[in-house]
Structure formats: structure tokens, C-alpha cells
Amino acid sequence: MSDHEINIQPDPDWKDILGIEDDLTTEEKLVQKTAYDYSSQELFPRVKEAFKNEIFDKSIINELGKLGLIAPTISTKYGGSELNNVCYGLIAYEIEKVDSGYRSVMSVQSSLVIHPIYEFGSEKQKSEYIPELIKGNLIGCFGLTEPNHGSDPSSMQTTARKVDRGWSISGTKTWITNAPIADIAIIWAKTDENILRGFILDRNKHDFATAKIDGKFSLRTSETGEIHMDETFISDDCILPNVVGLKGPFSCLNKARYGIAWGTIGSAEFCWHSAREYALNRNQFNRPIASNQLIQKDLVDFQTQITLGKLAVLKLGREMDKRNINPAAISLMKRNNCQIALDIARKSRDILGGNGISNDYHIIRHLLNLETVNTYEGTANIHTLILGRSQTGIQAFS
Numbered sequence: 001m002s003d004h005e006i007n008i009q010p011d012p013d014w015k016d017i018l019g020i021e022d023d024l025t026t027e028e029k030l031v032q033k034t035a036y037d038y039s040s041q042e043l044f045p046r047v048k049e050a051f052k053n054e055i056f057d058k059s060i061i062n063e064l065g066k067l068g069l070i071a072p073t074i075s076t077k078y079g080g081s082e083l084n085n086v087c088y089g090l091i092a093y094e095i096e097k098v099d100s101g102y103r104s105v106m107s108v109q110s111s112l113v114i115h116p117i118y119e120f121g122s123e124k125q126k127s128e129y130i131p132e133l134i135k136g137n138l139i140g141c142f143g144l145t146e147p148n149h150g151s152d153p154s155s156m157q158t159t160a161r162k163v164d165r166g167w168s169i170s171g172t173k174t175w176i177t178n179a180p181i182a183d184i185a186i187i188w189a190k191t192d193e194n195i196l197r198g199f200i201l202d203r204n205k206h207d208f209a210t211a212k213i214d215g216k217f218s219l220r221t222s223e224t225g226e227i228h229m230d231e232t233f234i235s236d237d238c239i240l241p242n243v244v245g246l247k248g249p250f251s252c253l254n255k256a257r258y259g260i261a262w263g264t265i266g267s268a269e270f271c272w273h274s275a276r277e278y279a280l281n282r283n284q285f286n287r288p289i290a291s292n293q294l295i296q297k298d299l300v301d302f303q304t305q306i307t308l309g310k311l312a313v314l315k316l317g318r319e320m321d322k323r324n325i326n327p328a329a330i331s332l333m334k335r336n337n338c339q340i341a342l343d344i345a346r347k348s349r350d351i352l353g354g355n356g357i358s359n360d361y362h363i364i365r366h367l368l369n370l371e372t373v374n375t376y377e378g379t380a381n382i383h384t385l386i387l388g389r390s391q392t393g394i395q396a397f398s
């Protein structure tokens with residue numbers, strides 16, 4: 001009997017060989033199960049058509065809200081569940097196993113819209129918006145990027161001019177997730193004194209236009225658009241009163257980047273498991289392609305990268321639950337996990353051969369999505385520069 005025949009059954013714990021999930025608390029496991037059940041039963045059946053036809057079903061945001069999967073770390077006073085950062089990460093991980101576009105919608109609503117209102121808003125702003133955003137009755141978006149300023153938001157051109165009893169905002173934001181369907185927009189703009197401030201624009205109260213960006217080949221299940229403001233008047237009570245400068249948007253981005261570091265592991269895991277399954281069932285040269293050492297090496301590389309990435313992001317979440325973490329640690333994990341997920345998706349696509357490019361097998365969708373995930377919330381290069389600055393003390397951005 002050959003070794004191949006003796007070892008015909010895979011190890012029962014190949015999926016989680018270090019038992020990482022055993023380190024989760026009962027509450028964390030419950031949150032993960034809720035997110036898994038919802039994602040596999042409600043999101044997965046819709047994703048193929050949604051990606052093909054480039055549609056976002058708005059009811060998804062209500063469904064996420066009903067299950068408590070939006071902004072779970074927020075205080076119960078505003079409708080949150082006061083869960084820890086690990087729970088938030090696990091939600092991102094389970095949703096992104098299905099699709100990065102759906103995870104993006106959840107991340108924007110939680111980290112880029114609810115978080116700034118919660119951290120920097122007035123009591124009136126918090127009670128007016130957060131409970132409805134958490135339930136998914138309102139949809140929000142976050143406008144930082146502009147046509148001429150992406151990686152360098154400090155040079156932004158959107159202005160907020162002080163006028164009698166309020167502000168006049170002018171400028172264009174682009175590549176904004178949820179913009180076409182948003183009820184409110186968190187807009188970052190520069191005042192007459194060249195100081196960056198955050199503002200809440202409300203579709204029911206303020207005059208601004210949002211145009212959908214069609215024809216994306218990535219994140220097709222989430223809507224992306226532009227925001228145009230031409231002397232849009234907003235009253236004084238629409239400014240976020242408790243933050244000044246880049247600290248505002250960067251604090252939001254750090255929250256979202258942490259979620260991405262978890263989410264990309266979910267996406268990578270989907271690709272790994274699909275590629276393994278396929279390799280075991282696909283015969284070429286009269287034997288499963290999984291019998292080839294070259295294919296097994298890829299599968300083992302996937303397992304190694306995913307195991308290390310998951311372990312590290314769990315450690316990051318635990319640290320964030322204990323203390324104010326150095327933002328460079330978040331850059332480390334966003335950069336690493338995006339890059340390993342992209343690599344795993346590309347190689348998994350290859351293992352599926354021609355079938356790998358079909359929407360029916362989902363991997364090409366993950367691969368295309370991950371191209372955006374690697375770019376937004378700070379490109380890989382920008383996180384490299386953040387980490388380089390952190391260990392050398394030298395700014396290499398410009």
C-alpha cells in the first residue's frame with residue numbers, strides 16, 4: 001500500500017490547525033455564528049446575480065441592522081450592543097467570505113459613518129442619527145477622496161466657508177461607497193483657516209448631488225459614486241464639534257482598516273477551501289490534481305498565510321480591546337492580509353483553470369474585489385510608508 005493510499009483522509013482539523021477559533025469566547029462564537037448563518041443563507045444565494053448585474057439590494061442593510069451586525073461596539077444608549085472589537089472583526093470576516101462589496105457596505109456604515117458621529121458628534125447628532133443608522137433605516141457614506149487627492153487627503157480642495165448661521169460647502173468627492181443611496185454623508189472639508197473639519201450632510205435637509213459610478217469590475221455588489229457640493233448651505237449644528245484636523249478621518253479609517261484585516265482573511269479562506277475542494281475532485285492525467293506536489297504546495301502556502309494572518313488579526317483585536325493601539329499595527333495587518341488574500345485568490349483562480357474565471361465558481365469575483373480592498377483605506381504603498389516611518393522615524397511620503 002502506498003503512502004498516498006494510507007493517508008487518504010485529510011486531518012480533521014486542517015481548517016484551523018492551531019485551534020485559533022477555540023480562543024474565542026462564548027459570546028464571540030455566538031456573534032460569529034449569527035454572521036455566518038446570515039451570510040451563508042441570505043447573502044451567498046444573492047451574490048452571483050448581484051455581482052453580474054451590478055446591483056446592491058438595499059434591504060441588506062436593514063437585515064444586517066436587525067441582526068445587530070452594524071456597529072456592534074457602540075453603546076446600548078444609541079442602539080449598539082457594546083461588543084468588543086474581536087466581535088466586529090468576526091462579522092467582517094464572515095461577510096467577506098461571501099463578498100467584499102457587502103463587507104464594504106457594513107464597514108462604511110459602522111466605521112466611517114456611525115463611528116465619527118459617536119466619537120466626534122454632539123449629543124443631538126448622536127441621538128438623531130446613530131439609532132437609525134444602526135438599525136439600517138438610514139444609509140450613510142464617507143466622503144474623503146477627491147478626483148485629484150486620494151492618498152494625500154491633506155491637500156484636499158473641498159472647502160467649508162463660514163457664513164451667517166452656518167457653512168457653505170463646495171467641492172467634489174469621488175469613489176464614495178454608498179454615495180448614490182446614502183441618506184447622510186460625512187464630508188471632510190477645509191475651512192477658511194485651512195483647518196480640516198467634518199460635517200454631516202443630510203439628503204432631507206441639504207442640497208447635494210450624487211452620481212453613480214457605473215462599470216466597476218470590482219465591488220460590483222456595492223454602489224459607488226461621486227458627491228457634488230456647490231455652495232451647499234448647512235447650519236452650524238451640522239459640523240462635527242469634537243474633532244479638528246486629519247485625526248478625524250484617520251480615526252475612522254483605522255477602525256475600517258482593522259475590519260478589512262479580518263475581512264480579507266474570510267475572502268482568502270473561501271478561495272483556499274474552494275481550490276482544495278476543486279483540486280481533490282478534478283482529475284487530470286488520471287488522478288486528482290491535488291496529487292501533484294506543485295498544487296499541494298500552493299494549498300499549504302494558503303493554509304500557512306491564512307493561519308498566521310488570522311492569528312495576528314485576532315491578537316490585534318485583543319490588544320485594541322485593552323488599549324489604544326499604535327495605528328502602525330493596524331497598517332501592518334491591513335497591508336499584510338490584503339496582500340496575502342490577493343495572492344491566494346490569484347493562485348486559487350489558477351488551480352481552477354478555465355473554470356476559475358467563471359462567476360459560477362466565485363473566485364474571480366473575490367480576486368477582482370480584493371484589487372479594490374488592497375487600494376482603498378490606504379493603498380499597500382501608503383501602509384508601507386506608514387510602517388517605514390514607524391520604524392525609522394523618517395517620513396518618506398513626499
Ligand SMILES: Cc1cc2nc3c(=O)[nH]c(=O)nc-3n(C[C@H](O)[C@H](O)[C@H](O)COP(=O)(O)OP(=O)(O)OC[C@H]3O[C@@H](n4cnc5c(N)ncnc54)[C@H](O)[C@@H]3O)c2cc1C
Binds near residue numbers: 143145149397
Ligand atoms: C470601489 C471603491 C470604493 C471606495 N470607497 C471610498 C469611500 O467610501 N470613501 C472615500 O473617501 N474613498 C473611497 N475610495 C477611494 C480610495 O480610498 C482611494 O482610491 C485610495 O485612497 C487611493 O487613492 P487614489 O485612487 O486617488 O490613488 P492615488 O493616491 O492617486 O495613488 C495611485 C498610486 O500611487 C501610489 N502612491 C501615491 N502616493 C505614493 C507615495 N508617496 N509613494 C508611493 N506610492 C504612492 C498609490 O499607492 C497607488 O498605487 C474608494 C475606492 C474604490 C475603488
